[in-house]
Amino acid sequence: MILAQQLLLGLLIGGIYGLAAAGLSLVFGVLKVLNVAHGELIMLGGYGAFWAVALLGIDPFASLLLVLPLSLLLGLALYWALFGFVVRADEETRVKNSLLIGFGLALALHALAVRLWTADERSIITPYGGAVISVGDLSIPVVRLLSLALAFALIGGLHLLLTHWRWGQAIRATADDWQAALLTGIDVRRAYLLAFAIGTGLAGAAGTLVSIGYSISPSIGLEWTLKALIVVVLAGLGSMIGTFVGGLFLGLAEAASAAAFGGPYREVVGLVIFVVVLVLRPRGLFGR
Amino acid sequence: MTRLGKRQLGWAAAILIFLAALALLPLAVGRDDVLNFVFLILLSITLAESWNIVAGYAGQVNLGHAAFFGLGALVARTLWIGGTPIVLAMAAGAGVATALALLIGVAAFRLRGAYFAIGTLALGEISRTTVGNVLSDISTLPTATISAYRLSHRYYLALALAAVSVAAVAALAASRVGLGMQAIREDEDAAAASGVGALGLKLTALALSTGLAGLAGGLFAYYHISYYPSHPFSPHWTFDALLMTFIGGVGTLHGPVLGAVLYVFLKEYLALRWVDFHLLIFGALFIAIVLLLPGGLVQAAERARRLLAR
Numbered sequence: 001m002i003l004a005q006q007l008l009l010g011l012l013i014g015g016i017y018g019l020a021a022a023g024l025s026l027v028f029g030v031l032k033v034l035n036v037a038h039g040e041l042i043m044l045g046g047y048g049a050f051w052a053v054a055l056l057g058i059d060p061f062a063s064l065l066l067v068l069p070l071s072l073l074l075g076l077a078l079y080w081a082l083f084g085f086v087v088r089a090d091e092e093t094r095v096k097n098s099l100l101i102g103f104g105l106a107l108a109l110h111a112l113a114v115r116l117w118t119a120d121e122r123s124i125i126t127p128y129g130g131a132v133i134s135v136g137d138l139s140i141p142v143v144r145l146l147s148l149a150l151a152f153a154l155i156g157g158l159h160l161l162l163t164h165w166r167w168g169q170a171i172r173a174t175a176d177d178w179q180a181a182l183l184t185g186i187d188v189r190r191a192y193l194l195a196f197a198i199g200t201g202l203a204g205a206a207g208t209l210v211s212i213g214y215s216i217s218p219s220i221g222l223e224w225t226l227k228a229l230i231v232v233v234l235a236g237l238g239s240m241i242g243t244f245v246g247g248l249f250l251g252l253a254e255a256a257s258a259a260a261f262g263g264p265y266r267e268v269v270g271l272v273i274f275v276v277v278l279v280l281r282p283r284g285l286f287g288r
Numbered sequence: 289m290t291r292l293g294k295r296q297l298g299w300a301a302a303i304l305i306f307l308a309a310l311a312l313l314p315l316a317v318g319r320d321d322v323l324n325f326v327f328l329i330l331l332s333i334t335l336a337e338s339w340n341i342v343a344g345y346a347g348q349v350n351l352g353h354a355a356f357f358g359l360g361a362l363v364a365r366t367l368w369i370g371g372t373p374i375v376l377a378m379a380a381g382a383g384v385a386t387a388l389a390l391l392i393g394v395a396a397f398r399l400r401g402a403y404f405a406i407g408t409l410a411l412g413e414i415s416r417t418t419v420g421n422v423l424s425d426i427s428t429l430p431t432a433t434i435s436a437y438r439l440s441h442r443y444y445l446a447l448a449l450a451a452v453s454v455a456a457v458a459a460l461a462a463s464r465v466g467l468g469m470q471a472i473r474e475d476e477d478a479a480a481a482s483g484v485g486a487l488g489l490k491l492t493a494l495a496l497s498t499g500l501a502g503l504a505g506g507l508f509a510y511y512h513i514s515y516y517p518s519h520p521f522s523p524h525w526t527f528d529a530l531l532m533t534f535i536g537g538v539g540t541l542h543g544p545v546l547g548a549v550l551y552v553f554l555k556e557y558l559a560l561r562w563v564d565f566h567l568l569i570f571g572a573l574f575i576a577i578v579l580l581l582p583g584g585l586v587q588a589a590e591r592a593r594r595l596l597a598r
Contacts, residue, residue: 096401101578104571104572104574108567111567115565226409226410226413267413268414274407274410279396
């Protein structure tokens with residue numbers, strides 16, 4: 001029964017893994033740019049929600065309405081200031097330079113967060129934070145269940161956006177073959193900009209959910225970047241629903257390994273899966 | 289052997305005088321803070337040059353470098369506290385680090401470019417988590433060792449190691465092997481097509497790089513009185529090496545040296561005034577260099593010299 005409870009909690013956090021990975025997947029798939037500061041963007045989103053709740057006194061889930069648009073704007077700014085320069089290079093250089101720039105960005109954002117919010121761990125306390133739903137012997141924390149539902153809703157929304165919205169279709173066309181997209185008259189640069197902004201918005205949303213159900217600190221960036229990378233490698237590019245399922249799978253795998261080898265090893269299983277998949281498929285599951 | 293030009297002779301003399309001055313420093317300056325400061329610079333030079341071999345010359349961005357630094361520290365510390373002379377203990381640490389690197393390298397070098405970078409990043413994190421879980425107690429030197437602690441011993445070892453690292457990179461850069469590595473960095477497929485044994489050379493670069501990193505780790509274990517065994521496995525050792533190398537000039541001999549000196553100076557200076565502020569500045573500086581000046585300080589100096597020569 002304890003195992004079932006652990007797996008359940010794994011599944012709940014897995015939804016956030018999926019959301020965290022969706023932004024990275026979109027940016028990597030469309031821009032062919034690997035933003036290793038994605039975890040730091042998640043961290044910033046978490047602090048944004050933390051501020052919204054602490055300073056404005058609004059409901060933590062409502063803070064998404066504030067964090068999401070602000071993250072989109074941050075994404076626009078980052079694209080104009082940094083990543084817009086990277087996409088001008090050829091693909092090989094692109095990935096390498098984005099890796100380096102993301103790394104510098106991660107360093108700077110981490111230092112900035114320590115200055116602004118200190119290095120302490122924080123999480124948002126809600127009045128209904130302790131509430132649980134009991135199903136048989138299982139107890140489901142309400143806040144985490146809501147987070148999972150919201151993560152799924154956001155991924156679903158993104159899926160609809162990419163399939164039905166005019167620019168969503170342009171983004172997918174650019175991801176498939178940017179040269180062909182260019183020839184059919186799609187403004188590829190605009191598609192890049194939108195994809196990057198949406199990716200950053202998703203990171204902000206993921207951060208909000210992390211700070212509500214779990215905890216944030218300035219140094220969580222690398223951990224979340226790795227989680228997102230693992231899910232992207234597992235799920236491949238192209239399907240947002242697939243990415244969400246990959247996140248759930250990682251959450252379950254972590255819970256199972258924590259149950260088998262003890263809590264401190266929960267991080268290791270994902271990394272091992274990641275390395276094995278990469279070595280078996282050297283271009284990554286990313287590779288088409 | 290070609291005849292050395294006047295310029296090379298001048299350089300050689302300058303380097304020798306500089307090394308002699310550094311060697312005399314503990315006798316001339318009795319202050320521990322100065323020696324500690326120069327020690328940090330020397331350790332950083334070794335770390336940066338070691339990373340520079342695999343990333344700068346062979347073009348393989350290894351983000352798991354800390355694992356080899358940490359492994360060298362772990363093995364050397366254990367053997368040294370057990371009674372082995374420190375130089376032997378450090379050599380053993382370097383040996384273990386290199387052996388593991390070769391083992392991992394065969395699989396990891398199936399990955400290209402950014403995939404190699406993120407794959408090695410994951411490997412580094414696996415090693416850090418595992419060591420942190422298995423050895424969770426802090427490692428402190430025995431009291432007898434602490435009372436016999438001489439900073440100057442650490443300093444001379446660091447000086448020797450930094451000199452060896454720079455000399456190794458200098459020798460490598462001028463050799464056929466080093467040229468092969470640079471060919472791989474520029475275009476691996478083209479290099480392989482023209483008869484360069486890519487995997488062998490990449491493994492050679494990795495072995496040299498991780499061997500030096502293992503020695504640096506051993507030096508760290510010899511220097512620090514107490515630390516958590518997982519601390520030298522922390523990714524910030526990799527990131528430090530990467531920052532210093534890129535700021536100085538990746539794939540050059542003197543770039544990492546310049547980068548290390550600047551990095552430690554600014555780090556110590558800024559950390560005194562604003563805690564953690566140096567990382568904000570270094571992050572921004574690093575981004576600016578990647579975007580505007582991919583050759584780092586060395587390239588900037590080169591450009592300035594050409595402008596002046598006009």
